[in-house]
Amino acid sequence: MPDRLIEAHQLQFGFRPSQPILQHLDLRIERGSVYGFLGPNGAGKTTTIRLLLDLLRPQRGEIRLFGLPVRENRVAVFSKIGSLIEQPSLYLHLSGADNLAIARRYTQAPASRVGEVLELVGLSDAARKKAGAYSLGMKQRLGLAMALLHKPELLFLDEPTNGLDPAGIIEMRELIKRLNREWGVTVFVSSHLLAEVERTCTHVGIIHRGEMRFEGSLTELQTLREGKATLLVETSDNARAASLLGETFVVQRLSDSLLSLPYQNRDQAAAVNERLMQHGLAVYQLHTQRSDLEGLFLEITN
Amino acid sequence: MVLSYLLRSVDIERRKTRHSAALWLSVAGAAFLPAVFVLIYWLKPTAGYPPPQAGPEYNGWEVWLGRAWAVASGVFLPFYVVLINALVVNIEHRNNTWKYVFTQPMPRWAVWLGKLLVIQGLVVLCFLLFDGLLLGTGYALGFVNEKFALHNHAPDWNLLGRLTLKMYVATLGMAGLHYWLANRVKNLVLPIGLALAGLVVTSLLLKWEYVHLFPYAYPSLSLREMALQKAGPLLVRHEWISLGYFAVLTGLGYLDLLRHRIG
Numbered sequence: 001m002p003d004r005l006i007e008a009h010q011l012q013f014g015f016r017p018s019q020p021i022l023q024h025l026d027l028r029i030e031r032g033s034v035y036g037f038l039g040p041n042g043a044g045k046t047t048t049i050r051l052l053l054d055l056l057r058p059q060r061g062e063i064r065l066f067g068l069p070v071r072e073n074r075v076a077v078f079s080k081i082g083s084l085i086e087q088p089s090l091y092l093h094l095s096g097a098d099n100l101a102i103a104r105r106y107t108q109a110p111a112s113r114v115g116e117v118l119e120l121v122g123l124s125d126a127a128r129k130k131a132g133a134y135s136l137g138m139k140q141r142l143g144l145a146m147a148l149l150h151k152p153e154l155l156f157l158d159e160p161t162n163g164l165d166p167a168g169i170i171e172m173r174e175l176i177k178r179l180n181r182e183w184g185v186t187v188f189v190s191s192h193l194l195a196e197v198e199r200t201c202t203h204v205g206i207i208h209r210g211e212m213r214f215e216g217s218l219t220e221l222q223t224l225r226e227g228k229a230t231l232l233v234e235t236s237d238n239a240r241a242a243s244l245l246g247e248t249f250v251v252q253r254l255s256d257s258l259l260s261l262p263y264q265n266r267d268q269a270a271a272v273n274e275r276l277m278q279h280g281l282a283v284y285q286l287h288t289q290r291s292d293l294e295g296l297f298l299e300i301t302n
Numbered sequence: 303m304v305l306s307y308l309l310r311s312v313d314i315e316r317r318k319t320r321h322s323a324a325l326w327l328s329v330a331g332a333a334f335l336p337a338v339f340v341l342i343y344w345l346k347p348t349a350g351y352p353p354p355q356a357g358p359e360y361n362g363w364e365v366w367l368g369r370a371w372a373v374a375s376g377v378f379l380p381f382y383v384v385l386i387n388a389l390v391v392n393i394e395h396r397n398n399t400w401k402y403v404f405t406q407p408m409p410r411w412a413v414w415l416g417k418l419l420v421i422q423g424l425v426v427l428c429f430l431l432f433d434g435l436l437l438g439t440g441y442a443l444g445f446v447n448e449k450f451a452l453h454n455h456a457p458d459w460n461l462l463g464r465l466t467l468k469m470y471v472a473t474l475g476m477a478g479l480h481y482w483l484a485n486r487v488k489n490l491v492l493p494i495g496l497a498l499a500g501l502v503v504t505s506l507l508l509k510w511e512y513v514h515l516f517p518y519a520y521p522s523l524s525l526r527e528m529a530l531q532k533a534g535p536l537l538v539r540h541e542w543i544s545l546g547y548f549a550v551l552t553g554l555g556y557l558d559l560l561r562h563r564i565g
Contacts, residue, residue, distance in 0.1 A: 079407035
């Protein structure tokens with residue numbers, strides 16, 4: 001059983017050769033993780049998912065799911081995958097139950113699973129209603145029920161909280177965590193919202209303009225954030241303070257009243273304070289500022 | 303294994319057409335002409351009476367069936383075949399479900415063939431329903447009014463069977479083209495426009511020496527051939543060509559499906 005469920009190497013794709021959407025994209029998703037595929041709108045997230053699921057063909061590069069090339073192993077690979085790409089794909093003229101009946105025949109899932117997934121997504125009472133009459137949240141949940149019917153090992157979710165109300169967003173988030181924790185489903189979830197990824201994912205890949213800017217665990221991303229922390233200083237004479245501290249550190253003038261220097265550790269803060277005091281400067285402010293993830297995300301994608 | 307995929311795919315595609323316009327079109331399309339002809343015979347019975355010089359051997363069935371099939375082959379059948387192909391495939395376009403279908407553990411060929419078989423199943427259903435309703439309404443009319451010379455004669459079963467089969471084969475050329483088109487084009491206007499143009503051109507080309515290469519003309523050609531000679535080979539040249547078009551165009555359509563982008 002391979003531990004690396006998704007592996008993409010040097011993917012390149014563009015609808016027109018002169019306008020590549022993805023360039024040299026590498027992806028590695030391990031079994032058991034919840035991988036947040038993060039990027040601003042138009043970064044190439046949906047295109048990447050379509051490539052991974054063989055709905056598009058890359059101009060260059062290689063894709064393996066469960067260690068197998070997808071195109072030659074469609075049935076074997078797709079029998080272990082569930083997906084929800086962009087808006088849910090539902091037969092709107094049919095009831096929720098009829099949609100699940102179709103999904104059940106595609107995946108050969110046992111009939112008993114229909115009740116289970118309806119229960120899981122909270123649609124048991126609406127199963128006989130036409131899918132066209134469902135609210136967006138209900139459609140999303142029915143799509144998810146169809147994707148989960150055959151107990152997939154790997155689940156692709158493309159912006160699953162788009163268009164959902166706050167309660168729906170929380171439900172979706174909890175469901176993703178539960179699927180991963182209780183059923184051991186590996187989840188690949190794309191989002192343009194960092195907060196969303198931060199709350200649900202164990203691993204993060206940040207894509208921007210078709211290129212991977214960061215890939216690693218959430219902890220690694222948080223460590224990167226620590227590394228981006230700064231020490232903010234305000235004194236009675238900032239010009240003098242800047243020249244004094246500039247002998248040892250890279251000092252930036254953020255405004256007339258505020259200087260900034262890269263934060264190293266607590267001792268550094270004490271040393272800065274001591275040096276300023278020794279030269280008779282009054283220190284009004286001395287504190288560290290950690291770059292928030294939002295700032296880091298913007299930094300990575302700009 | 304191959305058969306198992308195919309049976310599952312047909313079952314799935316059949317389920318998708320439930321409560322859809324495609325199923326209703328097949329039933330309503332089959333019932334429309336028999337209903338119109340019943341009304342004509344009912345409101346103006348002389349239209350169905352034998353000619354004055356006809357003897358007791360006059361069989362009203364030939365005119366009853368012949369008239370309905372003549373109108374059907376000229377306009378109704380070609381339009382029905384075009385629409386049914388467009389509507390069944392459009393279920394996926396309209397619901398944005400291609401990406402769902404092609405990420406299921408089902409080979410693409412099985413999806414392609416399953417849909418094609420369901421469409422052809424609906425066409426056969428429509429043809430058989432059309433025949434059944436013509437026979438049912440014909441017997442009912444004969445029972446109500448004996449002057450139609452329907453009650454005391456039997457339809458020419460052999461002729462009706464041949465006509466139905468030949469008409470079905472004649473529509474296959476168009477079906478091959480429109481099945482491919484329906485997979486590639488989301489809107490319904492293009493196939494309908496193409497069919498309309500095809501039928502207008504047919505009316506101009508019927509005497510053209512190469513008309514046997516023009517698939518929209520085949521139902522009219524089959525009807526003409528049946529009217530001219532009642533015996534002879536079951537399938538004639540244009541009907542074989544229609545089968546050839548169907549095989550080649552559905553094959554090319556499948557290859558096209560393999561290479562085009564989805565979603």
